[in-house]
Amino acid sequence: MTKKNLIVLDIDDTLTKSEEKHTDSLLFAMKHFGITEVNTDWRTYKNASDSYIFSANYEKTHGKEFSFDLIPEFEKVMTERFLTFPDTPEILGAQKIINFFIEETNYGVCFATGSILKPALLKLQQAGVNMIPEVLESSNQLFTREDIVTSAMNKAKKYYGVDNFEQIISFGDALWDVTTAKNLGIHFVGVNKKNIEDFNKMNVKHHINDWSEFNLTETEKKLGIK
CATH class of the missing domain: 1.10.150 (DNA polymerase; domain 1)
Structure with a gap:
């Protein structure tokens, strides 16, 4: 698709x-x-x-x-x-929001993590998040967040059959997620409230505490997409 x-x-x-x-x-x-x-x-x-x-x-x-x-x-x-720990729970609403993006919007999804690959896959599987392995990039062969995100976006271009995406929105919970998005010139939305001070200092335009709060129309409006 x-x-x-x-x-x-x-x-x-x-x-x-x-x-x-x-x-x-x-x-x-x-x-x-x-x-x-x-x-x-x-x-x-x-x-x-x-x-x-x-x-x-x-x-x-x-x-x-x-x-x-x-x-x-x-x-x-x-x-x-x-694997010695209990199974990983989702951030509230994560399962539903991924399915929403995939099934009901004109947004594709990709996954970019600083984690080593196999633990990253386990987290998503245990949390019941609909994961597409072909568009996931980890740090197994890459050091920088910019390289990881760029690789994930390139995988997404191939997977979805496009040369370029009109709009790209990155979601993350930490300072380095904001910095990476700014360095790559893509939109950013903060998730989780633990780093809200960092988000404010970095002039993040939009933030959600968890995915149950997410509204695509509102997000696009705050980011100046529509």
Whole structure:
């Protein structure tokens, strides 16, 4: 089905309530590689992605260059740890809103996450979110949020059979989601209320606490799309 517009979706705490167990699993996997002293203020990192955080701490701990060849084992350990937690719930209304976008609007969807791939897939599956694997990009082979989002958008162009989308709206819960959208020149809507101060400082035009509050017509109006 061809779509003329696109929705770009972060996952952790945007579609799924998963940030705490994601962080635990990330730290557990780093410990498996002998990394025990980790700065967990993710804002201090050049890139807020699992692969980059792993690489920075790997190089700091072991004094040698990181290789993406380490990712498969890292992903395996992280996924096994993630599976020890209870199933991931959705952010209220996430299941319905994805189906709404896909079935009732001229917006396609894609998923762009700083997470390693397999835990990201698990979150969506456990939360019952209608996920399209062909349009999901993770940090397995990419460090920067801009590269991850750009890759997801390119996958969406191929999936929906278009050269370009007329309007692109990114949804995310954190400062780096806002920054990435601004750097790429696409619209942004904040989700979740934990980072509302950051959203205000970044002059985010529209914010929702959860998906039960979302109204497409209102969102387009606030973003100046219609």
